[in-house]
Amino acid sequence: MFTKYHPTKGEMLQILSPEGKIINTKFQPEISTEKVLQAYKLMVYTRTVDLKTVSYQRQGRMYTYAPNFGQEASMIGTGFHMNQEDWLVPSYREMGAFFHRGVTPTDIWLYWGGHEDGAKFPKATNTLPISVPIASQIIHAAGIGYGLKLQKQKGIVYTYFGDGGTSEGDFHAGLNFASVWKAPVIFICQNNQYAISLRQEKQMASSNIAIKSLAYGMPGIQVDGNDFFACYSATQKAAQHIEEGKGPVLIEALTYRRGAHTTADDPSRYRSKEEEKIWEEKDPILRLKRYLVAQKLWSEEDDTKLTQQYEEEVEAEFLEYEKYPPYELNDVFQYLYNTMPDDLVKQKQEYEKYLAWKESRS
Amino acid sequence: MFTKYHPTKGEMLQILSPEGKIINTKFQPEISTEKVLQAYKLMVYTRTVDLKTVSYQRQGRMYTYAPNFGQEASMIGTGFHMNQEDWLVPSYREMGAFFHRGVTPTDIWLYWGGHEDGAKFPKATNTLPISVPIASQIIHAAGIGYGLKLQKQKGIVYTYFGDGGTSEGDFHAGLNFASVWKAPVIFICQNNQYAISLRQEKQMASSNIAIKSLAYGMPGIQVDGNDFFACYSATQKAAQHIEEGKGPVLIEALTYRRGAHTTADDPSRYRSKEEEKIWEEKDPILRLKRYLVAQKLWSEEDDTKLTQQYEEEVEAEFLEYEKYPPYELNDVFQYLYNTMPDDLVKQKQEYEKYLAWKESRS
Amino acid sequence: MTLMNMVQSINSALDIKLEEDPKVLSFGEDAGLEGGVFRVTENLQKKHGEERVFDTPLSEAGIIGSAVGMCMTGLRPVAEIQFSGFVYPAYDHIISHAARMHNRTRGRYDMSMVIRMPYGGGIKAIEHHSESMETLFAHVPGLKVVIPSTPYDAKGLLISSIESDDPIIYMEPKRLYRAMKQEVPDGKFQIDIGKAKIVQEGSDITVVSYGAMMKEAREAAILAQKEGYSVELIDLRTIYPLDRKTVAESIRKTGRLLSVTEGPSFSGIGSELVTLANEEAFLSLEAPPTRLAGFDTIVPLPKGEHFYFHTADRILYEVEKLVKY
């Protein structure tokens, strides 16, 4: 696959057409029908949580949030391949991959709702928190890969970043270190074609992102990021490559962020309605649904039911989330070091004294 | 040339064989015989200054110094193409390119002799000082390129770095910015195969360095860095490419540092005598001399005379350099800002008071 | 004169300098077409062209490193870092080159750049969007650090910064971007870099602050007055070089110093101000010169951020302690 779709050729791996037809049987992934259905459900679930979170934000029940609407195949098609022992090293736009690992909507809301507890992930292992400084997580992934390899632990590191992220020096250092170390890392670029307002052409002069793999002597492949099968298939091949001891792989999943960069962003400033329309047609969930329905594995009716079920579940969970215990002064201090230094103890005490004074005056 | 020697093919441009024969007429550069002789002389001059500086260092008349013995074709073959209006953005191992621009041995000695005046370059324009933080100058080059383009000034930026330098994030950002801007920059990697003690294979997993150009959609080419003609020819082509408005080019000049990394380094810790021997045979000056002698443009006798002349000149200049006026307290303060802030005025005065006190006690 | 908020007054300063001097450029991530995530550079691209007002690829090292190169060709880049929390990939270029090139080349190259960045907290943002780390620049020889606290000052200081031949770190208190409006001249005017401003005269205590904390400090001064404490309030405006003279004179007069700063306490600007008090006014001190600084912790996420940022009453509390000392 990596030869056939060598990035110098400029050909993108696509398996499922926007109409939901398999157009490339040769590279169909090995995946059971049951799993495909699971993945589809996860895509729908992710979208439900995403859209609801945007609406909670609009209602003032959530701070600024970064939606992922439209990128479900890209993150779930790749992330669904993760096993228990694997590692997820995300950026901030991989909610579907988070869910696959056991992160809950409550975790997500805690984070975007402004609470550090949203990075605790009590139900997920080997899952890093959201990484805000663009591309920095890519090097962490290389280090985790080294750690796994050195300690002969099973597991592959899945790390995510955007098209914009490829411009940072950290992208370069991360891929270089991992390639020199032959570390078990799959580098996944969710190329949604924009870094906030900046289009890919102004971000880089390379013909595609996959080709950047050549700088590190690793395979690279561009896949249709709205095609669940293409994403899954390339990831599967990448994992095989790694298991054969051949080192890391770069996957570029070409997709589109259908929503805003964050709820504070206004995409109409930098892209057209026409363009948005084109990508609506290529929607990843619609596409996989067409396939499933055509295969008689799913029906519109199932879909309506599922969506409704998820909406209710999510709604209920959100109400629960909103009862989360309030933030305490101690939460500011207690986790910075393993043992709180005297300076911090004192700063906290000073603050408490002030609170007492304030109390005494009111 | 950039197609024929496309870095994915793994073929290196060589024009002059180690025996001094032209083996590739197709890509011979356009350069007059006179200029070749000039370049040869500059190579010999550079080596003379280099070897003498190492010996001054051994005599305790110079601090730690980074020799460039063996890299004369790589830096002069590329740098000799610079015109008056061009810019030199060096690392620290491009003495020959410095000389081509009018930098003097005295400037060089001032610098390595521990005086900031060694970056003043009174006789050279558009020439940046030595850059110590590896690869950082690469981004400066991109910025200068943007400045020239924006202001419609003539000139091409020649920036240099080592094989180790390609690992820094700055390499990545510099090439990316320049490629997006189509800035007039030639990126020249003097690949001497070592970063201090680290061999290229442990520095990167890519098959060569030129191939990294693909990540930026710019042409890249690997040339024999000990072959003056190959270096000059690729640079000429790169300059043409830029003049046609097609943006930057990456040149990898494969060479060998025959001396130590710096006078503080002991290469026997990380490389073998045999390897050094192999590269002695491939010496760039020897090679060009063989060619010139075969062409009857030069003789061994000329060579002996020239070397002796240079040795005397350099010796005389060094004695002159050693009379350079002493460093003054004011030199610490005066150039930090355009106008000295009160804080610095006061710090200087305090120091002077202390000096007076010290004086008064002795 | 127009009523402007700080976003508008900064935009106006940039507009004027772009208009007046073809050497001036303005660029950064999303700073061109989009006009910046805070809209500070809105309309500037339309007006001054894509070559002078532009978006860069996503690399802070690229932004500042290339600004260093641009300066060498005689340009005067004004580079925007989207949030001060993302300046660190560029930190090497700031500290190793922007701050040093003039000294290194014995004055041959001016680093005539301004690095603009929104800083500080209070806008309920996610991690890395709320820090106040001016000390990391003020401690570095070769830089100047400017922080305005009002729309008026923001404009005058930015114009001076752009005209400065030395590199300026210009930090914008994002919390104040739209927090207040003020009459600001439409045309060009300057405020000297390195000059503090006595915002209010007083006799009991000198309160020194800058940036977003000035707003709280002003309120605190009013509260203090009600309590009968006369506060002399100084807005530093420039952090480095510090206007020692103005601050020292005030402390010598009041005998008391409270510095109010937002960022971490340890070795922060507050400790520099306390040192100043000792160096220049030791014999006048009637109470320990004191700093009120941020906790030496990470700025909490929005749910906890109210614990971190000083309020007017916290300042009052400290003032009262010192006056009663």
Place this chain on the structure above:
Amino acid sequence: MTLMNMVQSINSALDIKLEEDPKVLSFGEDAGLEGGVFRVTENLQKKHGEERVFDTPLSEAGIIGSAVGMCMTGLRPVAEIQFSGFVYPAYDHIISHAARMHNRTRGRYDMSMVIRMPYGGGIKAIEHHSESMETLFAHVPGLKVVIPSTPYDAKGLLISSIESDDPIIYMEPKRLYRAMKQEVPDGKFQIDIGKAKIVQEGSDITVVSYGAMMKEAREAAILAQKEGYSVELIDLRTIYPLDRKTVAESIRKTGRLLSVTEGPSFSGIGSELVTLANEEAFLSLEAPPTRLAGFDTIVPLPKGEHFYFHTADRILYEVEKLVKY
């Protein structure tokens, strides 16, 4: 006990921890095969293997960023930065991740790393090889900063650092690497992080220093004694968290403070120490607590460096001024 210089004692600490704990790694540029440009890690690769003691590609961001990842897999990386002047490409990873990951994940991941780097001047090196910028780490919440001044302390402190679950910036005064030898235990021992050491008791003035300046401070204490001034000399050893108690008690006793630090003055550790004196010993002060810090300039190249670094007689001069105040 063996007579060791600091290079040897650091090497010994690394050797012991590599031997004892398979989770410990040591790596950096030229830090494997070559044993580091200062030979601090000499022979460790031979002894502990290429997988645990190794050379990295030339990227400081890569070194520290990957150390962050390694910690998450339970390893205890000891990363070497070749010179502290080259740490800045890694600064983002230090400040944004190493310092924050534990807090960010509410204790889920320990950043059990040590970042070793030679720092400071006095070895006649080219630019960027002589700086003393510990403030840039000490000011950052989430880090601890350790700086030894003797071979003995270097070993004990490094062992403690490697065993610390918090990230440690361990700065090695390169000027002292081979400047003196001392009897150092061959086996394992520890010195607590966060504890200063009273090197010499005295009654007239408290001199606080650390790292390379301790050597000058020791000499100055002897000179001072000859002049009849009794110096209490404190070696901080840990910069953050600062041992306020030890320093404060001393100042309360002597009534005078002189801090002696190498790096830039503005908002440096010296100003923190002056602040400490005010906060904890105001009423005992008999002279202004004073800092002797580096100029706020670039460290001059070798021909001028003697102007920059404090000497014992400069310290004596300051001591005399304060005692006679």
